[in-house]
Amino acid sequence: MVLRSPGPDIQAALDERSGEIFRRIVETYLENGEPLGSRNLSRILPMSLSPASVRNVMSDLEELGLIYSPHVSAGRLPTQLGLRFFVDAFMQVGNISAEDRASIERHVRPHGQKHTAVETMMNEASQALSGMSRGAGLVITTKNDAVLKHVEFIRLEPTKALVVLVGDHDQVENRIIELPAGVTGSQLTEAANFLNAHLSGNTLLEARSQLERLRGEISSELDKLSQDLVERGLAVWSGGFEEAKPTRLIVRGRANLLEGLAGADDIDRLRMLFDDLERKDSLIELLNLAETGPGVRIFIGSENKLFSLSGSSLIVAPYRDGDDKIVGAVGVIGPTRLNYSRIVPMVDYTAQLMSRLSR
Structure with a gap:
């Protein structure tokens, strides 16, 4: 599993206190999407800090570009840079849970003759990732088993x-x-x-x-x-x-991405995202993204042009055939407020399973 290294300048600028405040802001956002204010923060911190002291630290975090205030007198939310930094520097990625592993294995399994099983396996892998992540599960392949x-x-x-x-x-x-x-x-x-x-x-x-x-x-x-x-x-x-090599894309759970959208503009951006995903050059680009590292890759918002308008995140991993060649990718698209620590091992395990079944 491969994640990018955090920026050394930002990491050096945080001490234990500012790091803890930043972590609490991000975790609250990932849990419920709500901004966290200084008063509530001061109550849940393990160290004793007044709301005024917390506000000073939050101001420093804003200057670093890690958090922002959505409107006057609101609490703070992580920026895209802040989410990237949290994923790289703070997030603990463990092994997949036994429950998630069993759920994936129930869905992603051999079906019938080898040349007819690929489409079924892709469908079920996509469906499993969608249901477990509450995002949109996707599976892409360039491997053509045309009969x-x-x-x-x-x-x-x-x-x-x-x-x-x-x-x-x-x-x-x-x-x-x-x-x-x-x-x-x-x-x-x-x-x-x-x-x-x-x-x-x-x-x-x-x-x-x-x-x-x-x-x-x-x-x-x-x-x-x-x-x-x-x-x-x-x-x-x-x-x-x-x-x-007509690249095939299967996406399940698109409706999950509609939840929590504010209005017509958000829906239009999401529609543009899926229009882009249907284009072959975009699919090849996604495969190229997956191929740039040996394990799971995380792309947040505008880190990839496909998601810059919709503000979505992509967690993606390649899978391989019997010759150890990358023949496709599996992943999850969702809002930036994803449960990264749970979804990363899910995507990783699904890719490993798809690789074993593609051999």
Whole structure:
């Protein structure tokens, strides 16, 4: 689990007293979203301080940019910088609780055939994180387990053909290929029939393995030109569904983010956030964020441009396949007032579980 280091200048500026006051302000905000005033603070501090002394310390914390007053005569709330500093310097991140672990394991588990289980696992992981965090749970993947249902070669010109690939989720990929010299219409049909008979129902990885096992059979069943077409058809699949790597996003619990919004402007900002999330370049950006560290990453508010308008936070961690390559990410989006100390180990454990089940 990786968190950023706190700024040394800010940390050096805090003594035990100011650190305790700052911690109480942030913890109150994370618990109930309310500002904490000097009078109430003086009552709950472990050291004896008058409200006037507390106000002096709060003034110093404001100068450091860690807290602010939402309006005149109000208590204090943490700024975005203050939340980042609290997460880095004060927050204690322990192990996931037994209850949370069991809940995640109930949701995120193997389902059916490997190539049909990924979507279900993503849905349930997203749903679990949403329900447990009261934020929006998200799962992103670039790993494409498209299953070939049908392939067809359609001659366009004497030296060109259209290859039509149909995947299990009705994905259709059309590519024009150069034909080997001398290919006949019957050889196009023969190659398509061979691919459909032997490779339909397989993922690309499974199809390649199957083709290796069928090398001898291919040589006996097909002539050289038809063998060449089979190879080209497989190459088109590899350069089609797989090359595009259509990033998939599943988000559950969007309604959770509507709770506590003040008005139409807040809802519009939230709508813009989800519009941005649906764009492929934004999803790739989220994956890149997850890939920048080996464990959980926390982004608060404008630390990431996706969340600068909505003022949201993102807690995200990558998950890996059997080759230890990052193939996706899991996370929670929510208001800055998240229970970070609980959600960080939840996201971390979900990512670990997704990695084990993706192998």
